[in-house]
Amino acid sequence: MKTIGVLTSGGDAPGMNAAIRAVVRCGIYNGLTVKGIMRGYQGLIDDEIEDMTLSSVGDIIQRGGTILRTARSAEFKTKEGRAKAAEILKKHEIEGLVIIGGDGSFRGAQLLSNEHGVNTIGIPGTIDNDIPCTDYTIGFDTACNTAIDAINKIRDTATSHERANIIEVMGRNAGYIALYAGLAGGAEIIIIPEVKFDIDEVCEKISYGIKRGKLHHIIVLAEGVMSGLELSKMIQERLPKLDLRHTTLGHIQRGGAPSVMDRIIASQMGARAVELLLENKSQRIISIRNNQIVDDDIDTALAMRKEFNFKLYELSKILSI
Numbered sequence: 576m577k578t579i580g581v582l583t584s585g586g587d588a589p590g591m592n593a594a595i596r597a598v599v600r601c602g603i604y605n606g607l608t609v610k611g612i613m614r615g616y617q618g619l620i621d622d623e624i625e626d627m628t629l630s631s632v633g634d635i636i637q638r639g640g641t642i643l644r645t646a647r648s649a650e651f652k653t654k655e656g657r658a659k660a661a662e663i664l665k666k667h668e669i670e671g672l673v674i675i676g677g678d679g680s681f682r683g684a685q686l687l688s689n690e691h692g693v694n695t696i697g698i699p700g701t702i703d704n705d706i707p708c709t710d711y712t713i714g715f716d717t718a719c720n721t722a723i724d725a726i727n728k729i730r731d732t733a734t735s736h737e738r739a740n741i742i743e744v745m746g747r748n749a750g751y752i753a754l755y756a757g758l759a760g761g762a763e764i765i766i767i768p769e770v771k772f773d774i775d776e777v778c779e780k781i782s783y784g785i786k787r788g789k790l791h792h793i794i795v796l797a798e799g800v801m802s803g804l805e806l807s808k809m810i811q812e813r814l815p816k817l818d819l820r821h822t823t824l825g826h827i828q829r830g831g832a833p834s835v836m837d838r839i840i841a842s843q844m845g846a847r848a849v850e851l852l853l854e855n856k857s858q859r860i861i862s863i864r865n866n867q868i869v870d871d872d873i874d875t876a877l878a879m880r881k882e883f884n885f886k887l888y889e890l891s892k893i894l895s896i
């Protein structure tokens with residue numbers, strides 16, 4: 576193997592730059608030529624490819640986003656699009672491709688390998704932490720830290736005014752950000768897609784809290800359940816006297832300097848991706864499980880189901896009584 580490529584695909588996540596840096600620097604350290612592919616699979620199809628040097632990844636470990644940009648590509652979902660992508664890889668003599676993204680991006684990689692024999696390695700990068708094979712995805716820890724920073728600030732003003740606040744966090748169809756940020760931020764109520772929603776239970780808990788003299792109520796809501804506005808309306812119908820506000824954190828959760836944990840995981844995963852390609856391994860997804868960097872066959876990884884940490888959810892309920 577002489578030349579490898581790296582791209583970021585799907586939603587961006589803090590720490591992707593640290594992973595790119597690790598792929599480029601470990602690749603060059605091992606005598607490889609590393610090419611950066613701009614704008615995910617679409618950039619690959621459009622031949623937006625640049626040679627990476629040691630300095631092209633200088634001063635990026637601390638930056639959120641991705642210097643390679645990211646995109647979603649409808650064209651890559653077609654057989655013709657993938658054939659074009661494979662041709663471009665051949666033209667640049669790229670023998671191994673590292674894909675940093677979510678499970679959609681991995682499905683794309685799986686097809687590219689199966690149809691055109693491209694050596695692919697996937698690195699999980701998404702703030703949602705919704706990739707089953709790994710305990711943590713790059714970006715999740717930073718997004719949770721951003722969310723608790725916002726929760727802390729909202730809690731200050733909620734306490735001063737003796738208000739209830741709904742904080743809607745991201746996570747797509749998963750409740751990991753809500754659960755982790757909710758527990759770490761001391762939320763009274765956490766609403767996530769993995770647990771059946773019961774509006775009466777929510778209102779009872781708020782009423783109970785008022786009776787026991789709580790000065791604020793922090794309700795962390797995962798976007799996969801409903802919007803903050805919808806929940807606010809449902810609560811106000813039942814508790815019209817409650818002073819209630821809602822905040823949608825939105826895209827601030829996708830940006831910012833990556834946390835230590837995200838930088839370390841990303842660096843390890845990027846390095847492992849290069850090692851795997853040098854070992855002539857292909858169609859592998861890198862994960863972190865039980866604090867170990869591991870890798871699985873892409874078919875196995877994509878077929879895994881993530882067990883939601885209900886114990887953590889139960890703990891959050893106990894700690895917020």
Ligand code: ATP
Nearest residue numbers: 585586647648651652676677678679680682683701
């Ligand atoms: P995130 O979880 O952050 O959204 P993701 O990788 O799951 O990341 P997607 O939009 O699902 O994001 O996928 C990114 C790109 O990967 C798509 O735009 C498409 O080009 C490619 N892709 C996704 N699913 C497939 C598929 N089933 N077949 C081929 N390509 C796919």
